[in-house]
Amino acid sequence: MTTILCGTAGWADKSLIACKRFYPRGCSTAQARLAYYASIFPLVEVDSSYYALPSRTNSELWAERTPENFVFNLKAFRLLTGHQTGREALPPDIAIHIPETSKKNLYYRDFPPEIIDEVWRRFFDAFGPLDRAGKLGAVLFQFPPWLTSSPQGRAHVQACVERMSGHTMAIEFRNPSWLDDKHKSWTLGFERENGITHVVMDAPPDVTTRAQTVWEATNENLAIVRLHGRNAQTWNATGASASGRFNYDYTDDELLELSIPIRTLARQVTTTHVIFNNCFEDQGQRNGQSMMKLLQAQP
Numbered sequence: 001m002t003t004i005l006c007g008t009a010g011w012a013d014k015s016l017i018a019c020k021r022f023y024p025r026g027c028s029t030a031q032a033r034l035a036y037y038a039s040i041f042p043l044v045e046v047d048s049s050y051y052a053l054p055s056r057t058n059s060e061l062w063a064e065r066t067p068e069n070f071v072f073n074l075k076a077f078r079l080l081t082g083h084q085t086g087r088e089a090l091p092p093d094i095a096i097h098i099p100e101t102s103k104k105n106l107y108y109r110d111f112p113p114e115i116i117d118e119v120w121r122r123f124f125d126a127f128g129p130l131d132r133a134g135k136l137g138a139v140l141f142q143f144p145p146w147l148t149s150s151p152q153g154r155a156h157v158q159a160c161v162e163r164m165s166g167h168t169m170a171i172e173f174r175n176p177s178w179l180d181d182k183h184k185s186w187t188l189g190f191e192r193e194n195g196i197t198h199v200v201m202d203a204p205p206d207v208t209t210r211a212q213t214v215w216e217a218t219n220e221n222l223a224i225v226r227l228h229g230r231n232a233q234t235w236n237a238t239g240a241s242a243s244g245r246f247n248y249d250y251t252d253d254e255l256l257e258l259s260i261p262i263r264t265l266a267r268q269v270t271t272t273h274v275i276f277n278n279c280f281e282d283q284g285q286r287n288g289q290s291m292m293k294l295l296q297a298q299p
Helices: 014-019 030-040 056-064 113-132 151-163 184-193 252-266 283-297
Strands: 003-009 043-046 071-075 136-142 169-172 197-202 222-227 271-276
Touching: 003 071, 003 252, 003 283, 043 271, 056 113, 071 113, 071 271, 113 136, 136 197, 136 222, 151 169, 169 222, 184 197, 197 252, 222 252, 252 271, 252 283, 271 283
Parallel strands: 003 043, 003 271, 043 071, 071 136, 136 169, 169 197, 197 222, 222 271
Antiparallel strands: none
């Protein structure tokens, strides 16, 4: 018996709230929105934790305000995945200890070891309440397009894997070198050896800043499929918000097409998470509900 959970990347995106099509009238507080979302979906991906370190307080509230079996996947903080990180994304008491530099954006390699250690400590501390409540699914590491399958790139991924020991870690690569014909066998083998969940991504097929779609399970307990939409025109749009970049409404035929390999993948693992990251207005929520109906209807 396998379990397939569907959800979306976030429940409080500005465009979702502004469109007024998902939340009912009067559902205007953070508590009410999460409760309503959790009455429809059994799973959500926390996207805000990528942009700033999450807080223990929020994790405690999320755990308290959701049903017993509700699941949160948490996106890893951008500094840890190797993305550019401005000082404003860091807590003030950490930012003041960063050496002065003319660089606007800093990267993992730019921070002193003691700062890196403290960021990791706070990150673990923040999702602790979800973990203890049994509501933490996986911590998603979405590595940037410039992180290649080079010795340096592999070393950074290995360092993250070592830090995440004891927790369920999922990886989504964005550089094609990780899953091309030359490196795919090594990458999938590395994930299997370390119990990492390989993220299957659906995205525009003709863009370069994405890895290939590989329908493989590398952790017998969990598979994750993330659906980003197929809007090639906005995928790399400069200055666009996440909701603008992933503005795509899957058709019924496309959802039916995707449901087939999702079912096949799910037979290989205990639990499968299907996350809709097409977060413009209520597209992800509508597509997610349609996918749930499709999967429930199929044998």
